[in-house]
Amino acid sequence: MNLFLSIFLFCSPLFLLGQSELNYPELLYPPQAIKANWVSHPDIQGGEDRIVLFRNEWMVDDPSEAFIINISADNHYFLYVNGNLVTHGPQLSDIRHWKYETIDLKTYLKTGKNLIAIKVVNYGKRRFYGMQSIFTSLMVNGATENAKVLNTSGTDDGWKCSIDDSYRALEVNWRGGGPKSIVGGFYANNPTDFVDKNHYPTDWEQPDFDDSDWVDTQFFEGASSMGGSMAYLLEPRNLPLLTWEKEGIGHTVRTSDIDVSEFPVSGKTVVPEHKKIRFLIDQKYVTNGFPELIFSKGKNAHIKIKYAENLFGPKNTKGDRNIIKGKELLGYYDHVVSNGKERQKFTPNWMRTFRFVEFEIETKGQELVLDSFSNYRSRTHIPSIARFSSNNETYNAIFDICKRTVDICTQDYFLSDAYYETMQYVGDTKIHALLWQAMSGNLAHTKNAIEQFHRSRDADGNILGAYPLRSTFIYPTYSLVWVDMVYDYYQLTNDTDFINTYKDGIIHTLAGFEKNMNELNLVNETQYRYFVDWYTGPNNGGGTATKNNGKNSAVVSLHYVHALQNAARLFKAIGDKHTADTYLDRATAIKSSVYKLCFDPNKNIFAERPDKTVYDQHTNIMAVLTDAIAESEQKALLSNILNDPKLLQATYYYRYYLFEAIKKVGAPELFDLAQRPWQAMIDNHMTTTLERFESDKKPTRSEVHPWSASPAYFYFNYLAGIKSVKNDFQEIEIAPVFGILEDMEGLLPTSKGNILFHLKKIRSKLSAEIIVPKEMSGELVWNEKHIPLKHGQHTYILK
Structure with a gap:
C-alpha cells in the first residue's frame, strides 16, 4: 500500500476551500444592522409555485473596494452578478431563525455599470417538507456603505422584477391516483421542474437584457429587528456556502434508436426532426448537484430528463447495480420544451441525485442539437479529507461507499438521504454527525443540528423527529437521541458551556418523556410512534418491534435509560450532582424492571416485552450499552444474538449501536460478523449506502442514506x-x-x-x-x- x-x-x-460566507466562522455582520425590506412582485398571491426574477443596475467607481451585501429569500434564490452565478441560498432554517448570507461581491464587479440579478423560486404547495415559508419574497441589504444602493425597500429602490411564466412545479406523485413517479412510498423532497423555453426571458441575468417592460418591486414586510417580528426573524448563516463544482457525466449505455453512445462525453448529438428517442446514461457512481443541459434548435421539442439512484428489474428488484439489461429507470424527472434558439440552458431549481439519467426526447419540425450535459456538484465547502485503507478490499470498498454517502449528504444541513426526503432527522443525524466529524474534523454542522433540534421542542418537551420542518413529525425515541447528541458533543470537546446552553432543554425533554412511563417502569403507548429501526418480519410494527404501538417495549424503555445516563454525566460535569443522581436513580429503577420482566433465563437473552412473544437484537444491544445486564455477561450476550437468525435483526441504522456495544465489551472478533450486511452492497456494486435491508414485501427506497454509513x-x-x-x-x-x-x-x-x-x-x-x-x-x-x-x-x- x-x-x-x-x-x-x-x-x-x-x-x-474557497470560503466566501463572511459570517462564518465568526459573526461580523449581525442582523441588527439590516435596514432593507422584504419585497416581491405585485402579482404574487401567496404560496403558488412561481419564479420571480429581480434585476438592479448601478454604477461602480472603484471595483477594488469591498462591496458586501446581506441576502435572503423565500423559498430559495440564485444570485448572479454581471451574468456570473455567485451562490444560492438561503441556508435551511425556520421562520423564527431565518438565515441570510453575507457576501463580498467585489470580485464580480467592474468600473461603470453593473448588474445584480436574482431568481427567487417558490416550489409551491408540495415544496420540500423541511422548508418553511411565508411569502415569495427577496431581501438584499447593503452591509457596506457603497452597497446600500442595492437595499430592497419596495419604493423607488431601483429594483425591477418579472414573473417567469416558463416555469411550473411538477409534483412527484407518490400517493393518490395515477402512475407513481417513484418506487417505495414517502417523498418529502421538492417537486421537479417543467420549463417551456418559449416563455422564458432568455439572458435575463445578463447586463444587456432589455427589462423595460418589467415592473417595480412591491413592499412585503420590514426586515429590521422590529419589522422582522412581522415576518422572518433574521439570523446570520452559520455554515459555509455550498460548492458549485463542475463534474463530467458518464457515457450513454443504452439507446432506443439513433446512436448517441458518445454523448455527453464526446460532444454534441443531433436528434432529427419528428423523432422519438430514449437513451440512458450511467455515471457509474451516485452523485448529486445541479445538472446543466445546453441545447440548440429543436423548436417545440419536448425533453424529459429522468434521474435515479438505481434501475429496477421485474417486481422492482434491484440486484447488481452494474447490470442494466432488463431493467428500467423509475424516478423523478424534469420536462423542458425548446424554443428553437441556439445555446439554450436548463438547470433544475433544486438539487438532483442520480447515478442513472434517462433522456426521453420528442422532436417536432426541427432537429434538436444536444450541445453538452454536465453536473455542478453541491456540497458543503468544508473539506472531507479522511482516508482509510487496509489489507482487506471489502473493508476498503465499504469505507469508500460510506464516505461518498456522507459527503453527498452534508450540505448546509445534514440530509437524511439525498433523493426521497433530504430532511434532517434526529436519529439519522446522531450517526451522520459523528461520521462527518471523522471525515472533516469540523464540528460546525453538528452544533447547527443540535441547536436546530433544540428549537423544535414542543410544549411537552418533544423534539420534532426532523427539523427544520413545515410539518409535525414526533418520535419520542428521537427526543432521547437528541440528549445523546449533546453528550456526544461534550464527550469530544469537554465544553461545559455547551451543556449549560442546553441543560434546561434536556430537563424539559426528559420530564416530557417520563410521562410516557407506566406502573411497570416500562413505556406506555402514545399518540406518537416510538421509532427504533426498520424491522423486517412478522412483528414489523412500522419502525417499532411490535404492532402494539410500543406498549411495554423493553428497547424503548432502555433508550430512556441510555438518555438518563448520558444526562447524568452531563449534569455531573457542570457540578449539578442532585440532578445527576436523580437521573441515575431513575435509570437504575427502569433497568431493574426491564431485567425482571423481560430477561428470559431459558434463552439467556432479553425479550422485547414482558409477554416474551417477541425477541430482537435491539433490546439486547441496548441492554449492553446501559448495563441492564452484568458486565461479565455482556460479551456472551452479544455473541448469542449475533448468531441467532431467528431474532428480529438490527438493520443498517441500528448496527451503529451494535458496533458501540461490541466496542464497549471489547469484542473485535465480532465486528466482522456485525458488518456482514454491508458485504451485499459491495457485491451488488453499490457506490453509496442503502436505507434498510431489502425485503420482498417492501423494497428499499433510498440508496444514499448516511445512517447506514x-x-x-x-x-x-x-x-x-x-x-x-x-x-x-x-x-x-x-x-x-x-x-x-x-x-x-x-x-x-x-x-x-x-x-x-x-x-x-x-x-x-x-x-x-x-x-x-x-x-x-x-x-x-x-x-x-x-x-x-x-x-x-x-x-x-x-x-
Missing part, C-alpha cells in the same frame, strides 16, 4: 483505536484492535490537525508509523503497554 506516503501531503492544518466511523474509532481523550483531540489515545484486519493506514482530520497512521499487526507485535500534530499529546496502547506519542512522524514497535 502507498496511502501513507500519498496522504503525507495532506498533513497541513485543516482549511476551508457507520462502519467508516468505527474503522477509525474502534479498529484503528483513535479517539479524543480531552478537549477535541488535544489529548488522544491510539489503541488499535484490528478485528480481522492485519494492516491499516489512513488520515483522520481533527480540529488540531491531521493524524496520519500506518498500523500493522504481525502475530502479537504492533508496528505503528504515526504522524501526530504538535498541538496534540497522547499515548499508544498495545497489549496493556502505554507509551507516549511524539510529535511529528515516528515509528513505534510494541510486543
Whole structure:
C-alpha cells in the first residue's frame, strides 16, 4: 500500500476551500444592522409555485473596494452578478431563525455599470417538507456603505422584477391516483421542474437584457429587528456556502434508436426532426448537484430528463447495480420544451441525485442539437479529507461507499438521504454527525443540528423527529437521541458551556418523556410512534418491534435509560450532582424492571416485552450499552444474538449501536460478523449506502442514506483505536484492535490537525508509523503497554 506516503501531503492544518460566507466562522455582520425590506412582485398571491426574477443596475467607481451585501429569500434564490452565478441560498432554517448570507461581491464587479440579478423560486404547495415559508419574497441589504444602493425597500429602490411564466412545479406523485413517479412510498423532497423555453426571458441575468417592460418591486414586510417580528426573524448563516463544482457525466449505455453512445462525453448529438428517442446514461457512481443541459434548435421539442439512484428489474428488484439489461429507470424527472434558439440552458431549481439519467426526447419540425450535459456538484465547502485503507478490499470498498454517502449528504444541513426526503432527522443525524466529524474534523454542522433540534421542542418537551420542518413529525425515541447528541458533543470537546446552553432543554425533554412511563417502569403507548429501526418480519410494527404501538417495549424503555445516563454525566460535569443522581436513580429503577420482566433465563437473552412473544437484537444491544445486564455477561450476550437468525435483526441504522456495544465489551472478533450486511452492497456494486435491508414485501427506497454509513466511523474509532481523550483531540489515545484486519493506514482530520497512521499487526507485535500534530499529546496502547506519542512522524514497535 502507498496511502501513507500519498496522504503525507495532506498533513497541513485543516482549511476551508474557497470560503466566501463572511459570517462564518465568526459573526461580523449581525442582523441588527439590516435596514432593507422584504419585497416581491405585485402579482404574487401567496404560496403558488412561481419564479420571480429581480434585476438592479448601478454604477461602480472603484471595483477594488469591498462591496458586501446581506441576502435572503423565500423559498430559495440564485444570485448572479454581471451574468456570473455567485451562490444560492438561503441556508435551511425556520421562520423564527431565518438565515441570510453575507457576501463580498467585489470580485464580480467592474468600473461603470453593473448588474445584480436574482431568481427567487417558490416550489409551491408540495415544496420540500423541511422548508418553511411565508411569502415569495427577496431581501438584499447593503452591509457596506457603497452597497446600500442595492437595499430592497419596495419604493423607488431601483429594483425591477418579472414573473417567469416558463416555469411550473411538477409534483412527484407518490400517493393518490395515477402512475407513481417513484418506487417505495414517502417523498418529502421538492417537486421537479417543467420549463417551456418559449416563455422564458432568455439572458435575463445578463447586463444587456432589455427589462423595460418589467415592473417595480412591491413592499412585503420590514426586515429590521422590529419589522422582522412581522415576518422572518433574521439570523446570520452559520455554515459555509455550498460548492458549485463542475463534474463530467458518464457515457450513454443504452439507446432506443439513433446512436448517441458518445454523448455527453464526446460532444454534441443531433436528434432529427419528428423523432422519438430514449437513451440512458450511467455515471457509474451516485452523485448529486445541479445538472446543466445546453441545447440548440429543436423548436417545440419536448425533453424529459429522468434521474435515479438505481434501475429496477421485474417486481422492482434491484440486484447488481452494474447490470442494466432488463431493467428500467423509475424516478423523478424534469420536462423542458425548446424554443428553437441556439445555446439554450436548463438547470433544475433544486438539487438532483442520480447515478442513472434517462433522456426521453420528442422532436417536432426541427432537429434538436444536444450541445453538452454536465453536473455542478453541491456540497458543503468544508473539506472531507479522511482516508482509510487496509489489507482487506471489502473493508476498503465499504469505507469508500460510506464516505461518498456522507459527503453527498452534508450540505448546509445534514440530509437524511439525498433523493426521497433530504430532511434532517434526529436519529439519522446522531450517526451522520459523528461520521462527518471523522471525515472533516469540523464540528460546525453538528452544533447547527443540535441547536436546530433544540428549537423544535414542543410544549411537552418533544423534539420534532426532523427539523427544520413545515410539518409535525414526533418520535419520542428521537427526543432521547437528541440528549445523546449533546453528550456526544461534550464527550469530544469537554465544553461545559455547551451543556449549560442546553441543560434546561434536556430537563424539559426528559420530564416530557417520563410521562410516557407506566406502573411497570416500562413505556406506555402514545399518540406518537416510538421509532427504533426498520424491522423486517412478522412483528414489523412500522419502525417499532411490535404492532402494539410500543406498549411495554423493553428497547424503548432502555433508550430512556441510555438518555438518563448520558444526562447524568452531563449534569455531573457542570457540578449539578442532585440532578445527576436523580437521573441515575431513575435509570437504575427502569433497568431493574426491564431485567425482571423481560430477561428470559431459558434463552439467556432479553425479550422485547414482558409477554416474551417477541425477541430482537435491539433490546439486547441496548441492554449492553446501559448495563441492564452484568458486565461479565455482556460479551456472551452479544455473541448469542449475533448468531441467532431467528431474532428480529438490527438493520443498517441500528448496527451503529451494535458496533458501540461490541466496542464497549471489547469484542473485535465480532465486528466482522456485525458488518456482514454491508458485504451485499459491495457485491451488488453499490457506490453509496442503502436505507434498510431489502425485503420482498417492501423494497428499499433510498440508496444514499448516511445512517447506514457507520462502519467508516468505527474503522477509525474502534479498529484503528483513535479517539479524543480531552478537549477535541488535544489529548488522544491510539489503541488499535484490528478485528480481522492485519494492516491499516489512513488520515483522520481533527480540529488540531491531521493524524496520519500506518498500523500493522504481525502475530502479537504492533508496528505503528504515526504522524501526530504538535498541538496534540497522547499515548499508544498495545497489549496493556502505554507509551507516549511524539510529535511529528515516528515509528513505534510494541510486543
